[in-house]
Amino acid sequence: MSWVLDLVLGFHNWRHGVPKIIASTKKSTSPLRLGVLGAAAINPCAIFDPVSTHPDVVISGIAARSETKAEAQITQYKLQHARAYVSYDDLLADPEIEAVYIPLPNGLHAEWTLKALRAGKHVLVEKPIASNAEQIRGIKRVSEETGKVVLEAFHWRLHPAAHLVKSLVDSGDYGAVQEVRTRMALPAGTMAKDDIRFQYGLAGGSCMDMIYVYSATSYFAAPSLRDVKIEVQSAVPRVNARDGKIDEAMTTDYTITSPSANNGQPVHCHAETDLAVPWLWGIIPPLWEGTITATVELEKATIVFPNFPGPWLSHTITVTDRATGKVTKHSAYTDGPQWVRRGQSWWTTYRYQLEAFVDRVRAVQGGKSLAETEEMERLPLVGLEESEAVMTIVDKVYEKAGLGVRM
Numbered sequence: 001m002s003w004v005l006d007l008v009l010g011f012h013n014w015r016h017g018v019p020k021i022i023a024s025t026k027k028s029t030s031p032l033r034l035g036v037l038g039a040a041a042i043n044p045c046a047i048f049d050p051v052s053t054h055p056d057v058v059i060s061g062i063a064a065r066s067e068t069k070a071e072a073q074i075t076q077y078k079l080q081h082a083r084a085y086v087s088y089d090d091l092l093a094d095p096e097i098e099a100v101y102i103p104l105p106n107g108l109h110a111e112w113t114l115k116a117l118r119a120g121k122h123v124l125v126e127k128p129i130a131s132n133a134e135q136i137r138g139i140k141r142v143s144e145e146t147g148k149v150v151l152e153a154f155h156w157r158l159h160p161a162a163h164l165v166k167s168l169v170d171s172g173d174y175g176a177v178q179e180v181r182t183r184m185a186l187p188a189g190t191m192a193k194d195d196i197r198f199q200y201g202l203a204g205g206s207c208m209d210m211i212y213v214y215s216a217t218s219y220f221a222a223p224s225l226r227d228v229k230i231e232v233q234s235a236v237p238r239v240n241a242r243d244g245k246i247d248e249a250m251t252t253d254y255t256i257t258s259p260s261a262n263n264g265q266p267v268h269c270h271a272e273t274d275l276a277v278p279w280l281w282g283i284i285p286p287l288w289e290g291t292i293t294a295t296v297e298l299e300k301a302t303i304v305f306p307n308f309p310g311p312w313l314s315h316t317i318t319v320t321d322r323a324t325g326k327v328t329k330h331s332a333y334t335d336g337p338q339w340v341r342r343g344q345s346w347w348t349t350y351r352y353q354l355e356a357f358v359d360r361v362r363a364v365q366g367g368k369s370l371a372e373t374e375e376m377e378r379l380p381l382v383g384l385e386e387s388e389a390v391m392t393i394v395d396k397v398y399e400k401a402g403l404g405v406r407m
C-alpha cells in the first residue's frame, strides 16, 4: 500500500516544485530531534517528506530490529542528521532524542508509546494509537504524568479541508446533522496475505487499519466528542480465510448522541471498510472500488467530501441543497477556520500533522502545560479524548461483530 502513496507523493511533489523547496529549506539552529521506531514502509510519506520542508525538526535516528534496515532507509532517503540504532530501546535511551514517531504494527503502538513517554519523549504515533480504548486511557494517564505530548496520526483531521467541512456542518446553516456515511475500500491483492493488517496478534483488521471512517463519522456527527453516547446497532464482518478473527471487511451502523447537540437526538452513522474487495469473477481487479468518501446528510443539504483521508492530492467538497438541488463547490488547501493564515497549497496532510505536533511540543517545551496547549487557540490538534471516543466505536463494533476487542 505504502508504495502507492510514495508514487502519488512523488507526482504531487514534482507537480508543485517541492524538490526545490526542500533544497532551500533552512533548519533552525536547534531543530527538534526526532527518532523513528521501525524502518516502516510508511516512513517516507508520513515523516521523511514532511520533515524535509519543516524548518524546526530533523530526523535524528531510526531504530530497526535489524541495523542494516535502518541504515538502508537513512542512505536511501539521504537523512543526513540521522544515525541507525540497533534496537528501539537503544533509541529511547538516547537523551539527544526529544520526540519519536512510532510506525510499528498496531498491536505495538500502546506499548511503545508508554515506553517512549516514560523515557521522556514526546510521541507522534500511527493510527490506530492503541489496540483498544482502555489502552488509550492508560496512555492519557502517562502523558499527563510525564507532561509529554501524544498525538495520534489522524493526519486527515489536521488538513484545512477537514476543518472546512466541519465548519459547514457546525454552522447551523443547513440544519441539524441527520446521518453520516463513510466508506474506505481497497481491491484484494493491494496488501500481501501476510501483511500486518491481516494479523490478529498485531491488532490487525479493516476497522483498525481504516479507522479513518470512524474518525470522520464522529468528527462530523457531534460538535464535540465530550460525553457522547455511542451505540452500535449492527456490525457485519467478512472474515479473513486464514484467520477468523480478522475482519477483512466490516459494515457497521451505529448512533452517536451528544448531550449538547441535535436536541440530544442520536445521529445515525454508517461506515464500511474493506481491505480486500474480491475481484470480479475472480479475474478483474475492482479498481473502481478504491472508493473513499464521507457524506453528511443535514436537514437542508447533503455535504460530500470525497477522498477525505487524502484531500492534499485534490478535492472538491460539494454542498447540495435538498430543496432546490443547487450544488455549491468548496475546497481548502491552506488557512481555514483552524489554521487561519498558515499552510501551503502543496502541504500534505502529513505535513499539517507535523506542523501541529511540533507546535504543540514547542509550546510544552516553552513552559506550557498539556492542558494549557489544549486551550490554546490556533493550535490545531487531535486530543486523546477524541482518540478514545473513536476507539470506543471500534471496540463496540468488534464486540457486536463477535470478533472481540483487539488486544
Ligand SMILES: NC(=O)C1=CN([C@@H]2O[C@H](COP(=O)(O)OP(=O)(O)OC[C@H]3O[C@@H](n4cnc5c(N)ncnc54)[C@H](OP(=O)(O)O)[C@@H]3O)[C@@H](O)[C@H]2O)C=CC1
Pocket: 001, 002, 037, 038, 039, 040, 041, 042, 043, 046, 063, 064, 065, 066, 069, 103, 104, 105, 106, 108, 126, 127, 128, 153, 155, 196, 202, 209
Ligand atoms: N498514516 C497513513 O497514511 C498510514 C499509516 N500506516 C500505519 O503505519 C503503521 C505501519 O504500517 P506500514 O508502514 O504499512 O507497515 P510495515 O510492515 O512496513 O512496517 C511496520 C514496522 O514495524 C516493525 N515491526 C516491529 N515488530 C514487528 C512485527 N512483529 N511484525 C512486523 N513488523 C514489526 C518493522 O520494523 P523494523 O523491522 O524495521 O524494526 C516494520 O518496519 C501501521 O500502524 C499503519 O496503520 C500505514 C500506512 C499509511
Ligand SMILES: O=C1OC[C@@H](O)[C@H](O)[C@H]1O
Pocket: 001, 197, 209, 210, 309
Ligand atoms: O491511508 C491508508 O490507506 C490504506 C491503509 O492500509 C493504510 O494503513 C491507511 O493508513
